[in-house]
Amino acid sequence: MRLVPIQYAKAGSFLAKTIYDDKGAVLLREGVKLTENYIKRVKQLGIFSMYINDEYSDKEVEDLIKPELRQKAIKTIKDTFYSFDKFNLNSGKSSAQDKKLIAEKQNYFKSIGDVVNELMGELLGRRTVLINIVDIKSTDSYTYQHSVNVAVLSLVIGIQLQLDKKKLYDLCLGALIHDIGKALIPDSILQKNDKLTEEEIKIVREHTKRGYDFLKGSIDISAVSRIIALQHHEREDGKGYPDKRSNDEINQLAKIVAVADVYDALTSDRPYRKAMSPNDAVEYIMANGQTQFSYEVVKAFSRSIVPYPEGTIVRLSNEEIAVVEEVYPNFTLRPKVKIINKKNEKGEDLYRDLRCELGLVIKGPEYEVVE
Known part of the structure; x- marks a missing residue:
């Protein structure tokens, strides 16, 4: 696969x-x-x-979470975004209507809490949790799929950092709703094919405060989860938004979501650009540790990520084409690979363990194998 x-x-x-x-x-x-x-x-x-x-790769790629849970999570996030839009359109019309909308809003957040518990149950039950989450995404439901992926990525990083269950819950919940403010950003801007204007960039950046304001007063959303929605675009060097916070001024859980958010965004096709390869996305994040991202979080991320899961076809630095056969925890960039269309001197399949052959590295994925 x-x-x-x-x-x-x-x-x-x-x-x-x-x-x-x-x-x-x-x-x-x-x-x-x-x-x-x-x-x-x-x-x-x-x-x-x-x-x-196909003939080159038939290995199973195991999902971090069951497809049924993924679809349930996506639907729950989509319904919640819809409630956000409806709440803002109708808020203030009458006391009775306001109470009804607030009750509906709380029901949606309770449903998200149920999803959080299911996600935690799946991931905490695993002996080894490695991130392989480059997935099939559609442009129509990108925001909702992205929210679920960011939650799963954040959970894996949080587990690597050995956070307790209460922090993991707040982290996952905040990650699921980190972009809820985008429900009020016009699709014409979010899905624009061309470069955004300065005014459009300003509108997009409002999603952090809009989301935070919407979440205030929700009894099922902790203060920490709300702060994630507000701070996930802040940077270590103080050049982020909305408040240009830096270093210890940024909540630890928001720092985790910042890394997960950027990784999933970079590895996703968007209307204005093609997806970056997982390897390039990992290198981008590692290169920006201590400036854009927390160095501690980046280290945990790099120990967990699998840029090339089993079954991926890659090009090596010696120009050989190979399929990834086995990925090793803590050495995820140096898997065991099987060379395609090449045998050893005995006529057997030729394997290379990149943990041992230190002169070889993976250049990137290869999608078309030439016979």
């Missing part, structure tokens, strides 16, 4: 993971044989990558 950009998906290969639409309905089910029409239809729906099984 490997994740490929849609332009590299070929008719005759098999879909390795079910693709859902923005409502959680199945578009294409796992195991279907791809045709040109299927591939074209998926692309038209704003989905720019898919998992496939």
Whole structure:
């Protein structure tokens, strides 16, 4: 199984993971044989990558969370965003209406709390938790999918940092709703294909304070979770927003969400740019430790991330093309790989363990294998 950009998906290969639409309905089910029409239809729906099984890679890529839980989480976040929009449109109309909307708002946040408990149950029950979350995303439901991914990424980093369960709960909850302020940002700006104007950038940056203000007074949302919504774009060097906080002025949990937020954003296709490779995204985050991000959080992130999960086809620094066979905790950038279209002197499959062959590194993913 490997994740490929849609332009590299070929008719005759098999879909390795079910693709859902923005409502959680199945578009294409796992195991279907791809045709040109299927591939074209998926692309038209704003989905720019898919998992496939082919002759080069049929290894299973295990989800960090069950697909059913992922879809439940996405729907819960989407419904909550909708309630935010409705609350702001109708707030103040009458006392009775306000009470009804507030009660509805609390019900949505209770549902998010239930999702948090399920996510924590799945991840805390694992012996080893490594991040492999480059996933199939559609442009229509990107914000909701992104929120769930950021929550899972944040949880994994929090576990690596050995946070207690109360902090992990607040972290996951805050991560799920960190972008709730974007519910009031016009789609014409959020999905704009061209570079944003200065005025549009200013509007987008308002989402942190708008989200924080909306969350105030919600009994199911802790003060720390609300602060995550406010501070997740602050930077260690004081050049972030909305308040230009720096270092210890920024909440620790917001620092975790900042790293998770940027990693998932960089590895996602957006209307204005293609996704960055996981390796490049990891290098970007590591290069910006102590300036944009907390160095402590970046270290925990780098110990957990799997830029190239098993089944990924990669190009090595000696120009060999290989498929990742095994990933090792704490050495995630140096997996064991099997060289494609090349045998050893005995005519057997040729393997390289990059933990031992220190002169070799992975240059990046390879999507098209030339015979």
